[in-house]
Amino acid sequence: MTKTFTRSAGRAANQLRPVRITRGFTVHAEGSVLIEFGATRVLCTASVEERVPPHKRGSGEGWVTAEYGMLPRATHTRGDREAAKGKQSGRTQEIQRLIGRSLRAVFDLGVLGERTITLDCDVLQADGGTRTAAITGAFVAARDAVNKLLAEGKIAASPIKDAVAAISVGIVDGVPLLDLEFTEDSACDTDMNVVMTGAGGFVELQGTAEGVVFTRDEMNALLDLADKGIRELIAAQQAALKA
Amino acid sequence: MTKTFTRSAGRAANQLRPVRITRGFTVHAEGSVLIEFGATRVLCTASVEERVPPHKRGSGEGWVTAEYGMLPRATHTRGDREAAKGKQSGRTQEIQRLIGRSLRAVFDLGVLGERTITLDCDVLQADGGTRTAAITGAFVAARDAVNKLLAEGKIAASPIKDAVAAISVGIVDGVPLLDLEFTEDSACDTDMNVVMTGAGGFVELQGTAEGVVFTRDEMNALLDLADKGIRELIAAQQAALKA
Amino acid sequence: MTKTFTRSAGRAANQLRPVRITRGFTVHAEGSVLIEFGATRVLCTASVEERVPPHKRGSGEGWVTAEYGMLPRATHTRGDREAAKGKQSGRTQEIQRLIGRSLRAVFDLGVLGERTITLDCDVLQADGGTRTAAITGAFVAARDAVNKLLAEGKIAASPIKDAVAAISVGIVDGVPLLDLEFTEDSACDTDMNVVMTGAGGFVELQGTAEGVVFTRDEMNALLDLADKGIRELIAAQQAALKA
Amino acid sequence: MTKTFTRSAGRAANQLRPVRITRGFTVHAEGSVLIEFGATRVLCTASVEERVPPHKRGSGEGWVTAEYGMLPRATHTRGDREAAKGKQSGRTQEIQRLIGRSLRAVFDLGVLGERTITLDCDVLQADGGTRTAAITGAFVAARDAVNKLLAEGKIAASPIKDAVAAISVGIVDGVPLLDLEFTEDSACDTDMNVVMTGAGGFVELQGTAEGVVFTRDEMNALLDLADKGIRELIAAQQAALKA
Amino acid sequence: MTKTFTRSAGRAANQLRPVRITRGFTVHAEGSVLIEFGATRVLCTASVEERVPPHKRGSGEGWVTAEYGMLPRATHTRGDREAAKGKQSGRTQEIQRLIGRSLRAVFDLGVLGERTITLDCDVLQADGGTRTAAITGAFVAARDAVNKLLAEGKIAASPIKDAVAAISVGIVDGVPLLDLEFTEDSACDTDMNVVMTGAGGFVELQGTAEGVVFTRDEMNALLDLADKGIRELIAAQQAALKA
Amino acid sequence: MTKTFTRSAGRAANQLRPVRITRGFTVHAEGSVLIEFGATRVLCTASVEERVPPHKRGSGEGWVTAEYGMLPRATHTRGDREAAKGKQSGRTQEIQRLIGRSLRAVFDLGVLGERTITLDCDVLQADGGTRTAAITGAFVAARDAVNKLLAEGKIAASPIKDAVAAISVGIVDGVPLLDLEFTEDSACDTDMNVVMTGAGGFVELQGTAEGVVFTRDEMNALLDLADKGIRELIAAQQAALKA
Helix, strand or coil: CCCCCCCHHHCCCCCCCCEEEEECCCCCCCEEEEEEECCEEEEEEEEEECCCCHHHCCCCCCEEEEEEEECCCCCCCCCCCHHHHCCCCHHHHHHHHHHHHHHHCCECHHHHCCCEEEEEEEEEECCCCHHHHHHHHHHHHHHHHHHHHHHCCCCCCCCECCCEEEEEEEEECCEEEECCCHHHHHHCCEEEEEEEECCCCEEEEEEEECCCCECHHHHHHHHHHHHHHHHHHHHHHHHHHHC | CCCCCCCHHHCCCCCCCCEEEEECCCCCCCEEEEEEECCEEEEEEEEEECCCCHHHCCCCCCEEEEEEEECCCCCCCCCCCHHHHCCCCHHHHHHHHHHHHHHHCCECHHHHCCCEEEEEEEEEECCCCHHHHHHHHHHHHHHHHHHHHHHCCCCCCCCECCCEEEEEEEEECCEEEECCCHHHHHHCCEEEEEEEECCCCEEEEEEEECCCCECHHHHHHHHHHHHHHHHHHHHHHHHHHHC | CCCCCCCHHHCCCCCCCCEEEEECCCCCCCEEEEEEECCEEEEEEEEEECCCCHHHCCCCCCEEEEEEEECCCCCCCCCCCHHHHCCCCHHHHHHHHHHHHHHHCCECHHHHCCCEEEEEEEEEECCCCHHHHHHHHHHHHHHHHHHHHHHCCCCCCCCECCCEEEEEEEEECCEEEECCCHHHHHHCCEEEEEEEECCCCEEEEEEEECCCCECHHHHHHHHHHHHHHHHHHHHHHHHHHHC | CCCCCCCHHHCCCCCCCCEEEEECCCCCCCEEEEEEECCEEEEEEEEEECCCCHHHCCCCCCEEEEEEEECCCCCCCCCCCHHHHCCCCHHHHHHHHHHHHHHHCCECHHHHCCCEEEEEEEEEECCCCHHHHHHHHHHHHHHHHHHHHHHCCCCCCCCECCCEEEEEEEEECCEEEECCCHHHHHHCCEEEEEEEECCCCEEEEEEEECCCCECHHHHHHHHHHHHHHHHHHHHHHHHHHHC | CCCCCCCHHHCCCCCCCCEEEEECCCCCCCEEEEEEECCEEEEEEEEEECCCCHHHCCCCCCEEEEEEEECCCCCCCCCCCHHHHCCCCHHHHHHHHHHHHHHHCCECHHHHCCCEEEEEEEEEECCCCHHHHHHHHHHHHHHHHHHHHHHCCCCCCCCECCCEEEEEEEEECCEEEECCCHHHHHHCCEEEEEEEECCCCEEEEEEEECCCCECHHHHHHHHHHHHHHHHHHHHHHHHHHHC | CCCCCCCHHHCCCCCCCCEEEEECCCCCCCEEEEEEECCEEEEEEEEEECCCCHHHCCCCCCEEEEEEEECCCCCCCCCCCHHHHCCCCHHHHHHHHHHHHHHHCCECHHHHCCCEEEEEEEEEECCCCHHHHHHHHHHHHHHHHHHHHHHCCCCCCCCECCCEEEEEEEEECCEEEECCCHHHHHHCCEEEEEEEECCCCEEEEEEEECCCCECHHHHHHHHHHHHHHHHHHHHHHHHHHHC
């Protein structure tokens, strides 16, 4: 590919931003992780509650769900506070549903038992990729919460079947890029969010053409990038969990 | 592929349900289309208003947006009426945002001028695939509305650059299937909604693993099915528009 | 009466618009009726649920209730979607309360037993008289739902004591008219909605002076018209139920 | 009529409860009236604002509207506060729309000019007939507000064309009664609210069968009662306005 | 103190407005008190319900809570009706929480038993000091409700441990004043609401500088005024309860 | 004072928890401060917008306001997300109104000019004293935002007249304590929040008796503690601003 696009900080097209995963960022939650993809910073907490929503009562199965929020000044210009407006935007709901589905994909809800793990993903600072950082960080928080349940003897085996992580990819000025930051995300022709497991299976795939449609070949180039990025994220998760 | 799965009405794995497109289904809207994918029936109306939302005012550009609803008893068991509950579900918001993006992908908003086309997609009867039927039907309604603007001399050229249609594909019991009906959708391992243009470019791609992750090969098999289905839908749109 | 007012389609002052009642319009509901009063088209579904609202629990009695909605582009200009606005208008609430009371007037709730029949009346196309069409169609849907309960042996006798139907009457340019269409409704001095049973008793009577008050004589002329119209509607219901 | 029904306080079937109208009950509003129908007490204030709602802007016409509320403990058992619940009930909306229409029926909005009169009717104590007391009291408050506008020279002539008052009538144990109190209202077979002008024209007529349908003869008996009651109420309004 | 400030009606700086307490103002509530601080008039009702909110269920203890509202035209210019707006303002919530805490401070919830007393404080006319009048009047209403419970034998001893009353104090043009009326409240540099018991203990103290901060000496001067005023209010409560 | 109460970490009764103020905690806001009072951590951002709310338009004056939130798992057990519930609690509204008033007390809104500074105070981790930490941190964020306006030449002089800080004090087991942490706050008889300026004037004073009323002497002891604490906080603010 002869196209060129200069990324900030001399980043290569197929390079992730620096990933930092800080466990135990706050003290009350069963799992609490600050994840950073470059300047994007998301606080992911996992809360365990010994009850399940109505559709799971008496089923013997647990539930894993997520909520997403963004602090009003996580962004360049201040956004309205959703609590003050009295409703969550469609975008917020889309994202929190995506995080919940992604995490449930690696959980055996029967092994979890009738309890709920809620993953709260709150964006402290946004620079693109907040939903993919949220999924990647929420997995680590969920692992910490599960380890606590195991240590307390509340469950005998881990309900987590595999790791899960997510990354964005996109085409900017014709160049496929891994892990878009805000300025790239705003400029891109195609934006795709990919969620994969440690074993390399797809959990979610959401591609959107912005202005220019994309071809099968372009999609394949993006998926190759995403595959590489997610392997690195899963390695980062493992490293953080061993620390 | 040696796997087998018996579909209702003897349908082949790569076969669409019967598609019916009825233009002029109601009389007031600038475009009004009843689209049926088998037992799924969605009323799509296109309304033209000579004003734009705040973010487009003074831009010289128009706007295309969508709203989606389902009648309470469109489904097997009665669902709560969203107007009575006082809010639209996350699912509803996801779908209407998807329809809006899909239609905007084939519109030149500058050629449209400072006016809004709103596509209301209301499900009268649901049997799987309501969002893909909605996108496919909304395109026909949008064409009728644009033709009315042209006939009235309000615009000199059509702002519509290409056709757009959508279909669902999924893997049920290991078999890739085109155009899932409700029982298949409930049983599937992977569910993917694909939105493509007449020229064959991707507009949106949303794949979700339900329980079992999917591989790149499976995804490619699904996209082949989707490609075939969308070509047929676009032919059905053209036929309806010529009628 | 020497006054004259030319109605569309050469309709006489005491003549209903063509009434069409289509049973089984959609497949999932226990009763599903499309009713048309001329260009007014309302889809009425009856849903049976084996539970009752709190005020009827343990009473041995059932409940009959109604909800009303209008698709955004059922009208000449697009109306806001109530689900998107987050609340039902006062007009919507008035109408759905009226439909519910009208249907309950012919039900023996003790014979129904502890179950609820919900009548959803959704206007697909509006040209005046949507609430009266809704009541008239909802009765047919309710009959179909009750017949299903009888056929399934869930109830031993019908809880329906009589038929019920409704019509609007009004005075336009001094002329009493039966079954107002939209342009007549907008122009009328007095508008009255009348709900009556098959036996000819009044269930509801709602008359409103628009600009000019009305006399007892005018009211009597209107009630004579309504009486005639409702007899014809009840005949149309019976014919549809026999079909 | 040989039927008998013993009313509280030895009241005759065609007798109003004692009516008391206290002008200037509170000091800030342009009109402020406490109206009592027996134990029912409603505070009606008329507020003048020098602006009109959007649909009247630039029309040269004013607007008259009403809001209705009931203090939580106006009734035998405490009702939820609508402000705390976050929405007005369907009943509240029905009533305030009725009050607004009734008052507008006697207003010439062009003579009023581009200003709004809002009639707030708040029930301090309820014993049946709150909406009819509200209409009857709101008229007096509106007159006081109009007189203030005249005195200040803001309008040259009164926009009020006639008086308006309202009363309930109903059939209890087969006996037509005037001005139902709470226990009668709860027991009645038919309940009708009648709004009439000083000249004796009908403004609104709302009759509802509760359990037993009603005949044309019964309706005529009720209207005769209402006519008598409203003449007395209009006399009471005139007396209060002269005081 | 050589500063001077002329109060309306020749009131001294340390003088309350005329206080009137009318018990039994409405008939349905277990306690119903109209309290007037000059032109400020608040209707306080106490409602007893034989159930408690979730956090008290099974505790053996009761609950005392308050709700506050202001009629739209209690003020010089009409305020929006909170029920119509669909939410209570922050000011309303602050005030009703303050009333509830103040009353609970003198209640032994264990002696009350598992029942709830709700104090509804609705401002009919406002001229400053509505929250302090509300607390002072609510105490009398609560006493009446408790006396009713005692008379009915539902409780053996009174759960009320002491009286409670409240007053505002503030500094206007450098002069500390007792019981601010509206014009003083609008002009004041410091505004303080003080809630005290009959025994002279503080229950709540809320002081706010409006524009100019206040010193410890000023605060002490204000508390001296408040102490005097509250003694007089408690005497007025006792007198009303003996009447 | 001979009473004793053992505080965690050997803290003296009149000792603040360790205070840490981190400026520039996030990058987008004009001021961004993480403030920590022991384990309580609040992110305070100041956002400048070149517009004012309606009540200030055309006044030549600016506005300073605050919003407050708490992440769902800032606390020991997960709290509901207010954005998901669709409304802010009374507690949240009380706190954000307090923060706004406190900051406005040290601002000259005329010097600020027609622009708004919004202080978002979001609690990342809670251990008592979140509102006092929020006020203290918000002041530093506001200073940074003002310095940015000065540096950009948008204002010629600082609109900030003095520093402002806040602290809680309370009586636990009879002992007056400075800067209550969560376990102390839960156990205290009296809880007081004090807001003071650098010059030592009171801005806000909110004392609440929890169970046991408090005397003037106790209040004075608490104010002495608060005075000491606020002097130290203001020193910490100055130190942070010099760093």
